Amino acid sequence: MSLPVHLNHVMMTHRCPQCRVGLARSGLWFRSIRAYHCAPCGAVVPMGYVEKVALFALHAPGKKNPA
């Protein structure tokens, strides 16, 4: 499974595994990073391929918005 290009401009929310605070960015932003720094708790949140596939699947059309 790959990351669908048509979701590049969809706003996605990824929850920090440490503090559960959601970070909202575009699909393109999540696609281009390998990790991000969570401002609320200071954790470095890794965004590997598995995490990206799960995030994109969550925001695919037809799925309920988790936010």
Ligand SMILES: [Zn+2]
């Ligand atoms: Zn956090």
